[in-house]
Amino acid sequence: MEIQVSNEDTFYVISIDGDLDASSSILLDNALKEATIQGEKKILVDCRRLNYISSAGLGVFMSYLQEFENNHTSLILFGVSIKIKDVFQILGLDQLLTIAVSKEEAKLLVVNEPLL
Amino acid sequence: MSHYYKFFCSRENLRGIRDFVTSVLKNHPLSETEINQMVLAVDEICSNMIIHSHQCNEEDFIELSIRNQKDGIVFEIVDKGDELFNLSSHQDPSITDIVKQGKKGGVGLMLVKKIMDNVEVLSEDSHHVWRLYKKLPPQRI
Numbered sequence: 001m002e003i004q005v006s007n008e009d010t011f012y013v014i015s016i017d018g019d020l021d022a023s024s025s026i027l028l029d030n031a032l033k034e035a036t037i038q039g040e041k042k043i044l045v046d047c048r049r050l051n052y053i054s055s056a057g058l059g060v061f062m063s064y065l066q067e068f069e070n071n072h073t074s075l076i077l078f079g080v081s082i083k084i085k086d087v088f089q090i091l092g093l094d095q096l097l098t099i100a101v102s103k104e105e106a107k108l109l110v111v112n113e114p115l116l
Numbered sequence: 117m118s119h120y121y122k123f124f125c126s127r128e129n130l131r132g133i134r135d136f137v138t139s140v141l142k143n144h145p146l147s148e149t150e151i152n153q154m155v156l157a158v159d160e161i162c163s164n165m166i167i168h169s170h171q172c173n174e175e176d177f178i179e180l181s182i183r184n185q186k187d188g189i190v191f192e193i194v195d196k197g198d199e200l201f202n203l204s205s206h207q208d209p210s211i212t213d214i215v216k217q218g219k220k221g222g223v224g225l226m227l228v229k230k231i232m233d234n235v236e237v238l239s240e241d242s243h244h245v246w247r248l249y250k251k252l253p254p255q256r257i
């Protein structure tokens with residue numbers, strides 16, 4: 001599994017390529033940790049090449065949700081395949097995570113989120 | 117028909133386990149989502165064993181078998197570890213609590229129980245067997 005991080009305007013984009021499992025989820029954790037250290041507030045996760053996710057990967061996303069809510073940080077996933085979305089749905093995480101169809105929609109969702 | 121796979125206790129072997137389960141299930145008329153769910157359930161049990169029961173000791177091994185029954189598919193994961201997991205005392209965590217506490221783990225077994233139609237842990241001689249059963253209509257086996 002590979003993770004690439006890039007900045008697009010004011011967006012911090014994490015791109016995942018491969019399987020997010022118990023051996024690789026640490027890489028996503030590191031990328032999200034780095035985003036928080038840098039004070040990033042608009043985080044997009046490109047899941048177009050995400051082939052698989054286990055509870056270890058789900059756990060990484062879950063572990064940042066409260067912190068991001070407290071810090072008014074947006075976390076938007078996009079390009080999620082049907083089988084990956086199904087895994088989110090099994091636990092109801094699709095209701096807790098914001099999932100967009102495309103990067104463009106993800107950026108719009110960030111911009112349109114009200115600032116608290 | 118039965119399929120067998122033996123793997124040593126390294127996280128790096130999880131990919132091979134998933135590939136094995138996927139290749140077996142592709143012989144059945146199942147959707148990609150259905151296959152992914154069963155692969156996930158097996159992966160969760162195997163990764164728990166590798167990490168928690170064997171502390172990633174690469175000299176230890178675990179055996180996995182998959183066999184058809186007339187009304188479904190049975191996955192058996194056989195472990196010679198000392199500790200028998202007490203499944204009956206396991207309670208599914210609250211997702212809300214996990215999120216509030218910022219926890220990273222705790223939902224693996226919950227996923228397995230939601231995906232599979234029956235989950236058992238049996239003690240047989242000197243080993244433990246996790247038996248996962250997925251009910252399927254006969255035309256899809």
